[in-house]
Amino acid sequence: MFHTKLRRFCGFLLSHCKDANFVGWLPQHYISSSLYHRHSCQRGKELARSMMRSLSLLLLVALIVLGGSTEGSEHHKQAKRETLSRSKRRWVLSTIELEEEMDVKYPYKISTMHNLKTADTEYEFEIKGDGVKEGLFSINKTTGEVYVHRRLDREQKKSYHITFDILDKITKQKIDRDLSFDVDVRDINDNAPRFAAFQKSYDVKENTKEGEYLPVIMDIVDDDEPGTINSSVVVTVGKQSPPEPKIAVKSINGRLHQLVSEGCFDYDKEKHFSIVINASDRGKPPVSRTEVIELNIIDTNSHPPTFKKRQARITYDINVYLFCFLICKFH
Template sequence: MSNPLYPLHAYCFSLFICSLSRFSVDLTDCYYEQFHLISKDPSFTVRSDGAIVAVAEVSVTTRGRTFSVLAEDNTGRESELEVHLAIAPQKKERTGILKRTKRRWSPPPLEIPENDLGPFPKAVETIRSDSEAKEPVYYEISGPGVDQGFFTLDRETGILYVHQTIDREKIPKFIVIVSAFSRRTNQQSDQPLDLAINVLDKNDNAPEFKDSLQFTVLEQSNPGTVVGQVNGTDKDEENTFRTKIKYTLLSGTDLFAIHPETGVITTVTNTLDREDKEKQLVIVQLQDMFGASDGLSTTGTATITVGDINDNPPTFTKTSYEASVPENESEKLILRIPVVDRDLINTPNWVSKFVITKGNENGNFRIDTDPKTNDGLLYVSKPLDYEKTKSIKLDVMARNVAELTGTTAQWSSIPVNVNVIDVDEGPEFTAPTIRFIVKENVPNNTLIGTYTASDPETKSSDGIKYYKVTDPASWISVDKNTGELRVANTIDRESNFVQDGIYNITMKAVDSTSKTGMGKVILQVEDENDNIPVVPISDLVICETQGKFGSVLVVAEDKDQPPFSAPFTFSLPTDKDGKWSVTRLNDTTATLNQIQDLPTGIYSVPVVIKDLQGFGDKQTVKVRICNCVNGVCKDRPSSISLGPLALLAMLLPLALLLLLCILLAFFCRTKGDKIELEDAGDGGGILLKSNTEGRGEEVVRL
């Protein structure tokens, strides 16, 4: 034998039969714990404790009987050993020979083979109670196995019979209750016996796949990469050699391997290529008895999906491209650039990103990706000028969202030549925007500047006319032939049309073919000292305080800008009356102080206010001295001016009162007159027929 096992003693297999229907032999000296033992003769089985048991009636001649036992150690080494049976003299006892002894009331668990085909009923064992030695007894049996019709017990002899085939995978064990009764008293002569009947397993179930055989592994994975694990199960008795499964690949061994004990599938090569074959089908075999020739097996097909990596860069379908675009156009698609990528569609390994690596320094172009086709979409994003650039050479690179891996390939680029198409354009001003500085209040007809245009192709200004498009305050006139700008009305920097000193004018130039060009003129209006400081609030209040003189703040404003405005100077005129004094508080404010005891009333106080340039005049400030409540003059007269609607609202009640008096007089005059009304019969007592559209006779005139 190759791969010899641990040595087994020869006497372990010299067995003698003392019952041809059933026997067992103890192999405690044979080191059975180190082996998996399987009988190759279906009439025998090897129990988990190492005992060889006959599971069917055995016929042995005088020459004996021989069968084989397959032994496998824990490392998987196998040996096949022969067992020799011989008939022993029944009266002679010798060591190692089975001997019939007196049955006790507490026998060990009985064992019967599964799937026994009969004939039935078949005797299993004779049950004897110790009380039978004292008096005649009879036996009864009960329990699930009896209720289901599997077992009966001969009342007189105590022989236990089995009546049908039993499947261990459905019922591995029975517990029946055996009772002994005195024939004389019909009373129990012994305690009831719980008798265990174990169903011995046979290898009658092929292993099955426990889980789905669907696995995934990335392409180009290194050898030894775990793909997944196949899990098998067997309905036969657990933890026996009959349920020890061996895993084998029957196909795909050039790419994959499977561990015979764990079922783990691994790669054996790094050549898996999703683009070549996305799904690999391999046949997996499950064998019980760890692959023994007399074991049972099952096969299944495992599907191994090869996952994608970005090992293929996008490639262009052409070597170069050419596109054309009219000048002055923007946000226009000018070219579609298709690419091919062998990686998995709609994944980062397949989705392309395009980059303009050369020729787009001025930002005239952009390139996007079509999400449906993965094509590159080249747009002109800023207008091009044919007179400046007639063609542009671009380099476009195609790459993926994911980085390349598992390949030496690089991202590729392609040249794209963009031709600019000349368009007959309208005139162009010398600059889109021009700025002129002008002082406010300059005389009319003062020349501000000239703003002209020319034809982009000929560079000539012949035949071009100039017009204003917008001039909000009508301050400018334009010479339509020369483009001269002159003052038409007084320019005022403090006007609402001026924002931060800026006044905007829109111009257009029209050539002989009525094509138009637009331009913008910015007037930067310089300030002049044409406004003096003023006091916008002249009605000031001083609340009279006993024993104290009051004061008020005088705040001045100047519409001019520095240096023609604040800081201001405040003073009283030379002919002052000695009742007031003024003190400068800050650049725009002064304090007007009362310096004499003055009665309540209104006082007009002249104050001289001048700007930084000394330009100013006398301002009259009205100051009211009064008794105050919460800072408000309590004796301040109210001056109310009523408008027409207010007068009408006051007169309306009087008019209504007058109308009411007239109506009362009318009712009093007609009260005594009785007016009979003729019923026309169809008025319902409510409405009167009338074809009169004019006014009635009874009309009250006011």
């Protein structure tokens, strides 16, 4: 449509450039007679020549645009034909997503591969790549059906890359180029949080102040997919014995957590504490794990000596005193 209008416009310019009555953008009969007769004949000729030059330049530009557009259109058509031609040779593939730990009967069909270039050709399918040699994935050479042979565990491997070939059944030569697909393993909440490098017993000084962090740092991780509710962990104190002073958990970052005292310890009253730590993810349903931490209170010199009474009575034997005095004097 654009090219047709452009050609008509160019024809219009060519036809009117030869018209002696054409002055500028408007033919002479569109200009009022009073205005036309007001100008001299010489002025009209100069104006006509100027407009002719402008129209010639405009015509040249139009022809260049027309030629370039036509050439671009031909390139576009050729590229489109090449794209369509390539698409006819392309395998009908898609990314395959499987849920981990699927409770199904194995081998389990996960997809079927096709190729549109195999018409009138005896062919067979072949795959290679992750999990193929291990017998995890296979393909029916005739039908192109792809199977998985056992459960997948995302924590062991989250993606498999597999390459396809289609071969001439007689010559074993490739009919089409190599193509690939990925098997992505979708996470489920199958892992409870775990305490990494867990230490069960800690020594805590008696003079630890209220609100002060205890030397108990826990590294807690969840092996489910990062950034999901399945791997987001909440850590709390389940119960403690004895119940006072209260012990709480503060999160340092996503993995590290530390105990903090909400009161003061007294070695003379309690020398040992047992703290139950509960770590739970936010999955639906959540999965949790508990561990017990033992706190051993260490006595510190927090009690200076004191007199129970401000006054005291001392009695002694005067004879013993005199005897000791004489011995010391004449020694």
